[in-house]
Amino acid sequence: MMAAIIAEPSVSSVDPSLDQSNRSVVELLAGWLEPMGFRCVIDPLPDQPKKVNLIATLHPDGPRPEGARGLVLSGHTDTVPFDGDRWTTDPFTLTERDGKLYGLGASDMKSFFALALEATRGVHAGMLRAPLTLLATADEESGMDGARALAASEHGRALAGAAAVIGEPTGNRPVHVHKGIMMESIRITGRSGHSSDPHLGRNALDAMAVVLDEIILWRAALAVRHRDPRFAIPYPTLNLGHIHGGDNPNRICGRAELQIDLRPLPGMDVDALREELRERLRERLAERAPDLEVSPLSPGQPPMATPADAEVVRLAERLTGHKSQAVAFATEAPYLARLGVEAVVLGPGDINCAHQPDEHLPVDRLEPTVRLLRQFIQHFCLH
Ligand SMILES: [Zn+2]
Incomplete structure (x- = not known):
């Protein structure tokens, strides 16, 4: 058989x-x-x-x-x-x-x-x-x-x-x-323009720097908030795995995307985590006002x-x-x-x-x- x-x-x-x-x-x-x-x-x-x-x-x-x-x-x-x-x-x-x-x-x-x-x-x-x-x-x-x-x-x-x-x-x-598995994409849409005048566009990579900083802070907060000694790595992990943005040094970057992998511990809710990430990023980016989109790359486990x-x-x-x-x-x-x-x-x-x-x-x-x-x-x- x-x-x-x-x-x-x-x-x-x-x-x-x-x-x-x-x-x-x-x-x-x-x-x-x-x-x-x-x-x-x-x-x-x-x-x-x-x-x-x-x-x-x-x-x-x-x-x-x-x-x-x-x-x-x-x-x-x-x-x-x-x-x-x-x-x-x-x-x-x-x-x-x-x-x-x-x-x-x-x-x-x-x-x-x-x-x-x-x-x-x-x-x-x-x-x-x-x-x-x-x-x-x-x-x-x-x-x-x-x-x-x-x-x-x-x-x-x-x-x-x-x-x-x-x-x-x-x-x-x-x-x-x-643990569970989440793979999320964070997309920022700004506006491209000639690099010599920053007022001509809205730089998506500038906003992405803030996003990266906020996600690293969030990762540390999650690891403090959630612990499970049954696991060899007893906290939820968050990996920055892929980033892409822009095309040329002399153009204001109009679009950038970051992909992350997050492994929640038992008891952590996948949908609630996604919402928390969205909220944190919206708050941090507020005054820069780029278009922000947080979406799952797969339904997650x-x-x-x-x-x-x-x-x-x-x-x-x-x-x-x-x-x-x-x-x-x-x-x-x-x-x-x-x-x-x-x-x-x-x-x-x-x-x-x-x-x-x-x-x-x-x-x-x-x-x-x-x-x-x-x-x-x-x-x-x-x-
Ligand atoms: Zn199998």
Whole structure:
């Protein structure tokens, strides 16, 4: 199953020339799940018909007892683009070498579906007291459009109350918190003119100097205001990543743009931060009165903050023997949280080899992962 899933290309990218459909992976999964009794919904993303989510659910025969929550085994079907020249194996041919399985998505995270299916083998409706769902999303690597669409759909709402395991690469150690991601563009429009007379225009770069100063002050204020010792970098980071303005030294700069990356801690609201940034810049720039526009470069990813005492986190800690931690990457967990699904991130791959040539999964992770997932199914779904 792992070899077949990896053989189906499903690159997602913000670059349209690299972006591919994930439908073939989803159809493969549905083709295996349907004969096992799962009801499979293949749900195309609004405005992106070649991208689909799969919601496959095995429902119990009888009525669900009160408090029986059910389980969602969740992952993304897409991979990042790859540098074929730098791979020593074919990225689409699962290859075993020195105790490792190489392939694009071996670690992050297409192989998780094969392990989840293996853990589900032999489970049938009569054994269930609560539903077991396998969720396979589109576009996690290029903006999380799949999870966002799911969070707004009736199929998503049907998952409310369940616990979830998201099989992103954590070396099978549980994770319950991560920071969010915001990427914002700040555009200033002034008026160009001959450099010899400043009164002929309004210099956008002069205003940008004030914007930079204000953002650096804001960054320091945020770091004082927000602290979370669970993270290696315990404060929200703000990176000045890209700036462009003007065209020629002898012209007043008419336009300038700055792009920043801000990683909020759990508890910080993405929309509120954007509004605060806008307000601060407007206030500082008031008397210079250039046109200021603050807008997101992408919808942004909210932070993950599953409570440390959530049942699914506690169970993950007990089964793995590891305390749940924070990670530095974002996942789809916040979108599941919007649906009332409490998630732990726990998967067999290693983040260090994800998004790299020769991505791989150690063979000795397979059986422990299947056992672990089987224990989650037992706890949340079986009689
Ligand atoms: Zn991933």
